Amino acid sequence: MTQYDVDVAILGAGTSGMAAYREVVKHTDRVALIDGGPLGTTCARVGCMPSKLLIAAADAAHEARHTDKFGVSTGEVTIDGVAVMDRVRRERDRFVGFVNDAVDSFEDRHLIRQHARFIDDTTLELADGSRLTARTVIIATGSRPIVPPPFKTAGDRLIVNDDVFDWQDLPRSAAVFGAGVIGLELGQALSRLGVRVHLFGLGNSVGPLSDPDLVAYARDTFKSEFAAHFDADTQISRDGDKVVVRWTDKGNAADTGEERFDVLLAATGRRPNLDTIGVENTSLILDERGAPRHDHMSMRADTAGDGLSSIFVTGDAAIELPLLHEAADEGRIAGENAARYPEVYRRARRTGLGVVFSDPQIAIAGRGQGDLTKAGIDFAYGEVSFEDQGRARVIGKDKGLLRVYAERETGILLGAEMIGPAAEHIVHLLAWTIESRLTVIETLQRPFYHPVLEEGLRTALRNLAAELEFGPNPPLRCIDCGPGG
Incomplete structure (x- = not known):
């Protein structure tokens, strides 16, 4: 040997x-x-x-x-x-x-x-x-981090996420490029800390979401809090110690502008x-x-x-x-x-699980809508809006939309996409459920306390069960229906 x-x-x-x-x-x-x-x-x-x-x-x-x-x-x-x-x-x-x-x-x-x-x-x-x-x-x-060549025009005002955490102080303004996990998290955080932020993305994507309705909801939600263009043509230049960004929204040629920033944060992937x-x-x-x-x-x-x-x-x-x-x-x-080696074994991987710590949080468990569609799987979905969900209204966290997906023939849960409150916790419940290969009906037989945000998940599951014709349609105004509701 x-x-x-x-x-x-x-x-x-x-x-x-x-x-x-x-x-x-x-x-x-x-x-x-x-x-x-x-x-x-x-x-x-x-x-x-x-x-x-x-x-x-x-x-x-x-x-x-x-x-x-x-x-x-x-x-x-x-x-x-x-x-x-x-x-x-x-x-x-x-x-x-x-x-x-x-x-x-x-x-x-x-x-x-x-x-x-x-x-x-x-x-x-x-x-x-x-x-x-x-x-x-x-x-x-x-x-x-990936730094696209056009960004290098920003010179010493160009930063990546690795640089942020060595800052001694916060800048007054930042152009954030990238609407993925890093861009969303850091862009929103800096905005909430008093930094003037403008986020620029491409393709209208938002984080890992693939369901078009959730993507649209997420875009509207974040744009209501800070300046953002999720599909923009941009030009970058320097003017003294400022980075100048000129933009035109690809979906609306009349939406154009120019701003000056202290830094350009490249959050365009790794x-x-x-x-x-x-x-x-x-x-x-x-x-x-x-x-x-x-x-x-x-x-x-x-x-x-x-x-x-x-x-x-x-x-x-x-x-x-x-x-x-x-x-x-x-x-x-x-x-x-x-x-x-050479004895090599294939090990089953755990159910996929991802969270974006924005507010509202974004989360995916199992297979998302895009993956299911690409694979040609016959699936149905049920949804819930957190804008009218009991616990969400009580705590003032009433922004969000959750969709759960199940195989149409068997009713087995396949995945979920979510933007909303406590997504980091709800997505764990969903990932464990998907890992256990439970059906929608089996999941609904699990206990749900009242009043909690998880009742929103139950509403989505009930709507999914009705879509699969596994159960009756829930009442039109089922605000976290109580026991027997």
């Missing part, structure tokens, strides 16, 4: 790389965890956690400004940008510290603090010129860190994006050879679902298979 320096080499010590490492060491001590960049994971340093810290401050300010509807007056709300960003950085550093403590608990001899690139499928060249051979390799190199690791030197089959084609149930990459690739790809490098819990799952699958 060929002798290798290690059994498994893992490129990247982020979320998926750490998960892979923990799985590999259950099977072998011959492992190298290679990372020459900053440790601490994308989530803790520049993603999930610092963004939620900024959003928490923004939501506090927003809630304080909107107490009059309850007959409560709190006076003028002031924002101390320096204090806001100080808390964001301190708590961010705390989360990063927890991750670094975890890495420090790994065996010192396993961690190589250098960058590496492929020489061939089983040989890696380290930054110091030395080489390391591995029986299997796991690519867990993460991702970085690209996998694959261009510097020498994947072109391997036998891997690359797709049109330059990413290794792979099986998402085993995380093994396809090869131009006999198909028995010894390379696995995980996390953001896999360009599937750039979410922490997905990256951790992929890391565990890749770690097990890389350690046991």
